[in-house]
Amino acid sequence: KAGVTQTPRYLIKTRGQQVTLSCSPISGHRSVSWYQQTPGQGLQFLFEYFSETQRNKGNFPGRFSGRQFSNSRSEMNVSTLELGDSALYLCASSLVGRNTEAFFGQGTRLTVV
């Protein structure tokens, strides 16, 4: 069974540009969550999607957005990139239920220069 796949693995962008990251969940998983990980702030929740609807959103500015498609694949977009957006972006998928765990992809390392 394939795991969570994130593409690309590495990305270098310039300030002011925008970027789109992709996440393919484990087959059958309909919940997809995104996290930003930085050395200073740790692991911060961005948003969670289920059945193409955003159900939870973390405390990030509107420059951060996402969506989920009918096949549960998800994308997140960051517009007007800032140096502080440099981070490892992790996607996690899960079944829905009280006792289920989240499965993580390897992440996309975004560097803003």
Add this chain to the structure above:
Amino acid sequence: GNSVTQMEGPVTLSEEAFLTINCTYTATGYPSLFWYVQYPGEGLQLLLKATKADDKGSNKGFEATYRKETTSFHLEKGSVQVSDSAVYFCALSDPTSGTYKYIFGTGTRLKVLA
């Protein structure tokens, strides 16, 4: 709101030493609790989980017991190896809103010396 608090790292141990990483949580309702491990350059991997009070999760020599009375889920291992060097995250699954949002602690870096 719900939260997870982990002990500050880094934790540095010699090989074969005993490991404890403390984790306490605040939650309404009855969350499920998890420990994840992150190796350099990788995403998080589930290490173990417990879904109700007094449950013990275990995997690869690591153990943690869901203690409702002390709201704790401390990670332990009797004899660490160099290969256990990684960052460990405690997490809970918040069922109160019905959306099962995962809440993570800040992570504890473990370094094991040969």
